[in-house]
Amino acid sequence: MLSTREIKQRLRSITSIKQITRAMEMVAASRLKRVESRVLASRAYTDKMHQILSHLVSSSSLETAHPCFVEKAHEVPVIKIILITADKGLCGAYNNNIIQKVVRFAKEHADKTIRLVHIGKKGNLYFSKGGYSIEKYFPENVEKFGYSQVKALASQLIDGYEAGEFGQLYVFFTKFHTVMQSFPSHIQLLPVEKGAFEAKEKLQREYIFEPSADKIIEALFPKYIETQLYQCILESLTSEYAARRVAMIAATENAGEMIDELTRSYNKARQESITKELLEVVSGAEALVQH
Amino acid sequence: MAKTFTFEIITPEKVVYSDSVESVVADGTEGSFGVLAGHAPLITAVQTSILTVTDANNKTVRFAIDGGFLEVMANNVIVLTDTCLKEGEVDTEKARSEKDSAEKAILKVGSAGEKEKAQAALRRANTWLKLANK
Known part of the structure; x- marks a missing residue:
């Protein structure tokens, strides 16, 4: 049994923990609101971009000479992975889920060289210990990772692919669904799978292209990679805040329960000590009277 | 109709x-x-x-x-x-200042990429102004 003093100390520390988790929950909630609207807005853009590209690929007879469509997996046994994680912990299983997915993927593709590019500190921390080859790590905050940086990264990746530095490029990110639900997922960014662009319904007519299909693909393609990458980052960011918010709500609730319990045992201990003291006084008085 | x-x-x-x-x-x-x-x-x-x-x-x-x-x-x-x-959303002052800085950037010696960027910015600012003035 703890003494009243010890219980009081624990109560105090848990109360301040509760305050902190509540504050973190609120911060996460407000950030979530901000990025959530951004992710939903840019989804429309990304989807339409995908749609236009798929129309382009499936309707034009061009046996696309664009190098990003050419399979290189057999020639270059190197897989590049972009992993998007959070910079901070305290967001439930968010980081762990996506990291484990990458670990599983790496095991399945053990015959190939895997190179990692990290956006977010947590992924970098995990993989720097395990003997993985880390090619690049962006130390800035995931939230500050703006479109211009995505643009630079995308053009680097496309150049690298064309030069034959790697045979496949995957992005591992967490897809945001609802606040309670998000899915660790991955997409293959390069080479572009033609299958992903097969139009669902056959197009009735041929498109007119201006200036020419090749030129449009050339201009549209880097944009497509950029928007995909940017979308992945936004999705991950939203999932992160959602996960953090849920984790902090749970933590606040747990702290509340603990405070209740401790208060109860504090009261019990206090009462017991009062009873004990009373008994001592009474028996002391009795002993005096008997004299 | x-x-x-x-x-x-x-x-x-x-x-x-x-x-x-x-x-x-x-x-x-x-x-x-x-x-x-x-x-x-x-x-x-x-x-x-x-x-x-x-x-x-x-x-x-x-x-x-x-x-x-x-x-x-x-x-x-x-x-x-x-x-x-x-139409009507254009911030004329901002467009003007962007135009000025783009014009300056074009005159400056820079890489071809920077020049292209500045020219794109100038075109954008000019389009904004055109939209605002009509």
Whole structure:
């Protein structure tokens, strides 16, 4: 049994923990609101971009000479992975889920060289210990990772692919669904799978292209990679805040329960000590009277 | 009443415009063109320019778009662009200051990429001003 003093100390520390988790929950909630609207807005853009590209690929007879469509997996046994994680912990299983997915993927593709590019500190921390080859790590905050940086990264990746530095490029990110639900997922960014662009319904007519299909693909393609990458980052960011918010709500609730319990045992201990003291006084008085 | 089709302008930030319209006039890389209902399927790159839309009530709305792509597909027309400002949304002062800084950047010695960027910024600022002045 703890003494009243010890219980009081624990109560105090848990109360301040509760305050902190509540504050973190609120911060996460407000950030979530901000990025959530951004992710939903840019989804429309990304989807339409995908749609236009798929129309382009499936309707034009061009046996696309664009190098990003050419399979290189057999020639270059190197897989590049972009992993998007959070910079901070305290967001439930968010980081762990996506990291484990990458670990599983790496095991399945053990015959190939895997190179990692990290956006977010947590992924970098995990993989720097395990003997993985880390090619690049962006130390800035995931939230500050703006479109211009995505643009630079995308053009680097496309150049690298064309030069034959790697045979496949995957992005591992967490897809945001609802606040309670998000899915660790991955997409293959390069080479572009033609299958992903097969139009669902056959197009009735041929498109007119201006200036020419090749030129449009050339201009549209880097944009497509950029928007995909940017979308992945936004999705991950939203999932992160959602996960953090849920984790902090749970933590606040747990702290509340603990405070209740401790208060109860504090009261019990206090009462017991009062009873004990009373008994001592009474028996002391009795002993005096008997004299 | 003339036939209409659905028209959308989408930027990474938001869906700027989505309505059924009568006609769209835009500047493609190969010159200006118009789209009416029943247009043949088309995919084209558009320039940083002013895009004129006539909606179902015969009102014209003008937008300054910053490059991008336009797709016509079965009476659906979509414009994807980086930024888009509606008529009356242009901040003239900001456009002017951007124009000035772009002009300065062009005169400065820099790499070809920087020059191109500055020129793009200048075109954008000019389009904004053009939209604001009319």
